[in-house]
Amino acid sequence: MFEICLENVRRNMPLIHNITNYVTVNDVANVLLACGASPIMSDDKEEVEEITSICKGLNINIGTLNHRTIPSMLLAGKKANELSHPVVLDPVGAGASSLRTETALRLIREIRFDVIRGNISEIKSLALGRGSTKGVDADMADAVTEENLSRGIDFVKGFALDTGCIIAVTGKIDLVTDGKTCYVIRNGRQEMGKVTGTGCQLSGMTAAYVAANPENKLAAAAAAVSAMGLAGEIAWTHMEKSEGNAAYRNRIIDAIYHMDGKTLAEGARYEVR
């Protein structure tokens, strides 16, 4: 299934509209090209509706959000909803400031997202902000581990049902769920955390995968998550002794560039719960 999802991206070459932060934007553009999609970045409120109309999917990322771009996010998201284009939210830093948490919550209220992808802290901030604290124990550590996996799955499923979105929580173990089915994915390497923007890249890729697989959005989102993790594993095998996180950044994108369906099918490590 992941195999087909990947191949559909290469076949359909979806154009993805990104309203994203200026820190990792270049890597998001290059990873979209690497996976077979095409990127366009645009954030002025006068053009975002028109730009998103010519695209197949929209990726909204609130890293370096500001008062000029927040209205653009809302306009683009609503237009994408109107056109039934898939929309992904990356709530970067939700919980780190009221502006980020409130903006993410407002986006979720006003836009219908197909996927929300973040780390567990960001997702918990949103769940708590919505008052949907069910499953969020005060003692639940921020990382999803083998030990607290069941509770993590319950929590993420609950948030998926509450919002009506696919939720993708990435970390040591990744969880991707629509509230009923949960993919538990064990690809990736911890060294990916030393590369800025692997999460942002994944959100862009998720928009491409979902756009190219409209009939299988959950599997597509899970495939994107697994592909990114697997790229981190493959890239690591190519690292030379003197190389560090800058080389790793490039090698991860390069691994996405070379990944075909068969590689993903063989390398994906997940269970469905």
Added chain:
Amino acid sequence: MFEICLENVRRNMPLIHNITNYVTVNDVANVLLACGASPIMSDDKEEVEEITSICKGLNINIGTLNHRTIPSMLLAGKKANELSHPVVLDPVGAGASSLRTETALRLIREIRFDVIRGNISEIKSLALGRGSTKGVDADMADAVTEENLSRGIDFVKGFALDTGCIIAVTGKIDLVTDGKTCYVIRNGRQEMGKVTGTGCQLSGMTAAYVAANPENKLAAAAAAVSAMGLAGEIAWTHMEKSEGNAAYRNRIIDAIYHMDGKTLAEGARYEVR
């Protein structure tokens, strides 16, 4: 001739003012350093006239344009005109939104550009927007190919005469013309399309080449186009098996860094029509 153009960039080390998008800006800065020029990025309306005054050329790129930066583009361009500094326009995404098309057309009306560099779709959008549809057949495919080359040349020459600018259309075959003479350039590789920003980089380099060769602007623009394509060819020969578009991005800039006049003279593949 291309040889001298390249060497003049290394000799004169022109400082180039860039008002450019935040997606590819880092690569534009590094490619300018690689070719022997120096970059400065500045887009606040309060300082752009002063910044452009201390430079030797200006590169205006409308990717991620917004309402804060459009007035800055106009101010900087007019000041550069006043000082007779060469000005390059990269109309990224013209045709994709009214804001981009209208902004590009307004810039062309209010600023005297030495070179406009874009892909054929962008240039056609501008030509159509100006009502100069001569040569733009409805059936003309977007790509310039060996089959439609003559018509492509006529169209680009017509737009050059119409605007009074050197027009550089890049793609599989690149055309660079002042309306009379047209360089038809066959350097480059299609894999360059998988690297975000090779066009933006070329526009920055074109500003540097023209600034360093004020007596030979057409040849300078053609030399920049040829150098970028040749860098793509050379970089490809250095690619290792596991490398993809991220490595290619770096290797292209590195090929510009090492390119000398002799290499360009020997590697340039073009005819004059």
Added chain:
Amino acid sequence: MFEICLENVRRNMPLIHNITNYVTVNDVANVLLACGASPIMSDDKEEVEEITSICKGLNINIGTLNHRTIPSMLLAGKKANELSHPVVLDPVGAGASSLRTETALRLIREIRFDVIRGNISEIKSLALGRGSTKGVDADMADAVTEENLSRGIDFVKGFALDTGCIIAVTGKIDLVTDGKTCYVIRNGRQEMGKVTGTGCQLSGMTAAYVAANPENKLAAAAAAVSAMGLAGEIAWTHMEKSEGNAAYRNRIIDAIYHMDGKTLAEGARYEVR
């Protein structure tokens, strides 16, 4: 001492708030991760005080400053002062426009900086703008060299006393002083000037080093400067024949990633004056 400063960064993993330019922001994020710190970028005035409150240090860089971000710099800097978080200023392009010079001077008046890091031209512009021309001879060349070293040290010490900040002037020879003690550092390679943003990266790293070594700010700033130069030396030894400034950019960050205290202690070349 430099050894301990470096190890404290890896041990304390300080979160650093960056208000920085969009040209080199990705490299700043990756170098912070490489040295053991964590980056967060945020520049909207509604959130910068909250963001800086959860961090351990603040890095303000005025490259691509604009009217939206200048008030954010002031707010964040004052909040960081209130919380006694270390604050670093990188006055990119001071002297190149009135906006930059005036903004840098205003920031220095209204915020208490722990370190100001720039090249000699930028620092001279600030010193002249403050009227503290003592030691700034009209004939003093812009570069600090072995020939004018004593005068350079006197000038930088004077500016440090005048502002009450640690001043780090980087170039062929780097000077880091609190006005009494001056570290004269001879690490680095001139090819680093062909990579955009090595100065911006250093400013980010300086914020991390000072934040992790609050009892030894001067040594910490000097250690950061030495580490960056040493990374440039180590990275150069890994360069392959076809590689240029793009590869060098990555290799420098990778050298920071692998650098341990012992490597820095052995590779640091400095004297105290």
